[in-house]
Every structure is written in C-alpha cells, then in structure tokens.
Amino acid sequence: MTIQWYPGHMAKAKREAEEKLKLVDFVIELVDARAPFSSENPVLHQLLQDKPKMVVLMKKDLADPKITTQWLNYYQKRDVSALAIEANNTKDIQRIINMAKDLGKPKMDKLRAKGVRPRALRAMILGIPNVGKSTLINRLANKKTAITGDKPGVTKKQQWIKVKKDFELLDTPGILWPKFEEEEIGYRLASIGTIKDTILPKEDVAAYILDYVSTNYPDLLEKRYGFRTIDDMMTAFEAIGKKRGCLESGGVVNFDQTSDVILQDLRSGKLGLISFEQPE
Numbered sequence: 001m002t003i004q005w006y007p008g009h010m011a012k013a014k015r016e017a018e019e020k021l022k023l024v025d026f027v028i029e030l031v032d033a034r035a036p037f038s039s040e041n042p043v044l045h046q047l048l049q050d051k052p053k054m055v056v057l058m059k060k061d062l063a064d065p066k067i068t069t070q071w072l073n074y075y076q077k078r079d080v081s082a083l084a085i086e087a088n089n090t091k092d093i094q095r096i097i098n099m100a101k102d103l104g105k106p107k108m109d110k111l112r113a114k115g116v117r118p119r120a121l122r123a124m125i126l127g128i129p130n131v132g133k134s135t136l137i138n139r140l141a142n143k144k145t146a147i148t149g150d151k152p153g154v155t156k157k158q159q160w161i162k163v164k165k166d167f168e169l170l171d172t173p174g175i176l177w178p179k180f181e182e183e184e185i186g187y188r189l190a191s192i193g194t195i196k197d198t199i200l201p202k203e204d205v206a207a208y209i210l211d212y213v214s215t216n217y218p219d220l221l222e223k224r225y226g227f228r229t230i231d232d233m234m235t236a237f238e239a240i241g242k243k244r245g246c247l248e249s250g251g252v253v254n255f256d257q258t259s260d261v262i263l264q265d266l267r268s269g270k271l272g273l274i275s276f277e278q279p280e
C-alpha cells in the first residue's frame with residue numbers, strides 16, 4: 001500500500017501513532033538503508049518525547065555496505081541504537097531482539113525497583129510506507145508465535161505478538177508520512193520505491209537514477225548497461241531501451257518501458273548495491 005498523503009491523512013496517522021505510543025515501552029523506527037535521512041518521518045521525534053527508540057536500517061542487501069557502515073557510525077556517535085538488517089536473515093532478526101531487550105532494560109529495572117510485577121517489554125514498529133514494517137513484524141512473529149490478547153485502555157483493540165516470553169510487539173505498525181520538503185528527497189524516495197510512481201514522473205525518476213549512478217557508481221552503470229558516463233539523457237535511454245528490447249514498431253525506443261526497466265533494475269538490486277545519501 002502506498003498512500004498519497006494529505007493533511008487529513010497526516011493528522012489521522014499522527015493521532016493513531018500517538019495512541020499506540022501510549023501502550024509501548026519503546027519504538028522500533030524503520031528507515032531504508034539506501035536513504036536513512038530521507039526515509040525517516042519528520043515529526044516522529046516530537047511524538048516520541050522521551051520514549052526510547054531504536055533505528056533499524058531495512059534492506060541493507062540493496063544498499064552500499066560502506067555507506068551503511070558510515071550511517072551506523074553516525075547513529076552511534078549520537079547515542080542512537082541502530083542496526084542494519086536484511087529481513088530474510090535470521091541472525092539479523094535475532095540482533096534486533098537482543099538490541100530491543102537492552103534498550104528496554106532500564107525501564108524494566110525501574111518497574112522492578114518500584115515493586116511492579118515483572119511484565120513483558122512492549123514495543124511497536126513505526127515507519128513510512130513500503131519501508132518493510134509488515135515484513136519485519138512477520139519475521140519477528142515467526143508465524144507460529146501466538147497473539148497474546150487484547151490490552152485495555154484503547155478504543156481499537158490492539159493485539160500483541162509474543163516475540164519472546166519477555167518481549168511483545170504490537171501487531172500493527174504505526175504508518176507515518178515521508179519527508180517531502182525538498183525535491184531531491186522526493187527523487188531519492190521515488191527511486192527506492194517508497195513513494196508512488198505517480199507522484200513524480202517515472203521518466204524523470206529514471207533519469208535521476210541514471211544521473212546519480214553515473215556520477216557515484218560509474219562501474220555499476222557500465223556493468224549493467226555498457227556505458228559509464230552520460231552526455232545526453234535521451235541517448236542513454238535509447239541505448240538502454242535498445243539493449244533491453246523496449247521497442248515499438250519501426251524500432252523506436254519506448255521511453256516509458258525503458259523507465260520501468262531502470263526503476264526495476266535499481267529496486268531489485270540488479271544495478272548493484274547503491275545508496276542515495278551519506279551522513280553529513
């Protein structure tokens with residue numbers, strides 16, 4: 001599901017996230033490893049107030065590993081607990097659980113000191129559309145895990161997934177909107193597929209990708225398409241279209257299909273491991 005965000009949607013999403021936040025000890029914020037800055041929600045820090053969070057950089061299998069390491073150092077310097085993961089990797093899922101427990105420990109210790117009966121740590125997943133929230137919830141739930149039942153105090157019944165005996169996760173994530181204040185951010189988000197292909201013209205996004213990759217990863221461009229520099233975007237599209245059979249009758253290159261090929265090559269990782277932003 002990719003939502004087109006209007007002020008009404010944003011207000012509703014914010015309200016729902018605030019309701020859910022009241023129920024949890026901490027938040028797992030998902031961002032995309034290829035663009036962690038652009039894919040974070042711009043108001044989450046206000047909603048969280050003092051609530052602890054950990055950041056999970058999703059889809060590390062599509063990102064440039066060197067840049068992902070730079071991002072992890074960036075978060076570490078700011079005392080933010082962060083991990084980069086690939087959802088299919090079982091060890092990565094275990095690393096999330098371990099980090100979550102560490103993060104929740106001070107709160108649990110405090111409750112125990114007050115004489116409160118020990119209870120499971122409670123967390124929720126939050127992030128912009130298409131960042132991998134449902135995938136991660138399913139992986140943490142590990143399918144066979146039981147849902148532990150409703151908790152009172154909310155209008156909508158919330159279900160809890162028992163990840164471990166002392167760690168529970170809300171079964172529905174908080175969905176928040178992406179940043180859209182700068183055109184460059186919009187292009188990065190469109191490239192990685194976290195905003196609708198109809199919001200920015202597909203050909204423009206494909207041209208953005210080619211331009212970015214030729215500047216930052218010319219070897220990858222050459223490996224996939226056979227050229228490393230772009231003097232003229234139309235010639236580049238024509239070369240790719242011909243190579244990949246995106247042709248109309250008379251051998252004319254279909255630019256729309258060629259744009260799809262470029263977007264698909266990037267999003268599936270066939271173009272290589274590419275990150276769209278580095279920490280400052």
Ligand SMILES: Nc1nc2c(ncn2[C@@H]2O[C@H](COP(=O)(O)OP(=O)(O)OP(=O)(O)O)[C@@H](O)[C@H]2O)c(=O)[nH]1
Pocket residue numbers: 001002058059060061062085086087088127128129130131132133134135136175
């Ligand atoms: N390569 C790769 N793909 C992933 C990873 N995690 C999730 N995905 C893919 O990303 C896409 C979106 O995942 P979802 O779990 O549906 O994302 P969501 O945040 O729940 O999306 P919304 O329902 O739109 O809010 C799916 O095609 C997933 O298979 C990952 O670690 N690596």
